């Protein structure tokens with residue numbers, strides 16, 4: 001395979017994927033407009049891998065600029081991460097979310113079409129399944145109306161790609177992530193905090209670091225063994241490796257469009273996660289149970305059998321390591 005374009009490649013999942021690609025000997029071209037990351041991630045990737053890569057500070061919505069990247073580089077596949085991702089923020093800024101996530105994708109597809117780049121991997125999300133009681137959930141589960149504009153951008157993105165793939169030579173893989181957490185074992189790259197975290201793990205690590213006073217666990221009266229929500233947490237390095245498998249799989253697909261769940265196949269309750277964090281890092285977290293939060297799905301975890309079978313991928317990193325690496329990353333951020 002030739003060069004792989006990673007859009008949003010200096011972001012959380014994109015940077016880990018860039019590392020995995022470089023370590024496997026791929027040539028990588030990264031496009032990122034730095035709206036949710038910093039340029040030093042480029043050096044950190046170099047530090048981890050010892051390998052350099054082409055970087056363009058370009059907004060994927062700017063088709064002319066993006067086209068010049070395709071003109072300069074000989075790209076054979078694209079992994080498209082570049083998007084806004086905060087569910088809560090998307091409710092307040094729906095137009096910005098639709099513009100960035102949907103127009104950005106359309107702009108990218110104008111470039112792949114013009115330059116005959118057929119392999120495309122897209123970041124989707126388990127939010128497309130909505131509030132379901134059917135875990136473990138397979139890819140057969142119907143897509144339901146999303147509760148946020150962010151979720152809708154993922155549903156629309158998948159639909160656009162399906163239509164595009166049906167009437168072109170493209171081979172598109174949509175990856176539906178469950179709950180990505182953790183950081184690289186080097187603690188050089190991880191998830192950068194964006195305001196007050198709405199996800200559990202950054203809130204946990206920021207509370208442990210004293211940035212937040214107390215963690216509130218939203219609801220302990222759910223119909224789950226300990227009453228708290230259940231999620232399928234997946235380590236970001238396992239997730240990154242799935243992208244490599246997916247970009248390798250795409251040219252050989254016998255259909256033009258396919259979707260895969262990416263999770264461990266195991267659900268962990270919020271209380272279990274907090275207790276694991278305390279245990280492996282040997283510290284005490286200030287937390288309390290509060291009211292349920294609107295929009296939270298009671299319990300959801302993946303059936304990832306399809307990814308195992310067709311992509312030859314499975315997760316290897318367990319919850320304890322997710323908690324250890326998250327804390328190592330948080331401590332490094334303070335330095």
Ligand SMILES: NC(=O)c1ccc[n+]([C@@H]2O[C@H](COP(=O)([O-])OP(=O)(O)OC[C@H]3O[C@@H](n4cnc5c(N)ncnc54)[C@H](O)[C@@H]3O)[C@@H](O)[C@H]2O)c1
Nearest residue numbers: 008011012013032033034035036037059060082083123125
């Ligand atoms: N992290 C999660 O929990 C999660 C879950 C499901 C799906 N996803 C999806 O995975 C993808 C990556 O998520 P992440 O957690 O790494 O987010 P992130 O914000 O860390 O990374 C996204 C990167 O894209 C860049 N970017 C955003 N808009 C851009 C644009 N118009 N042009 C160029 N660059 C742009 C940002 O600067 C950032 O570096 C996103 O599409 C997100 O919706 C994330």
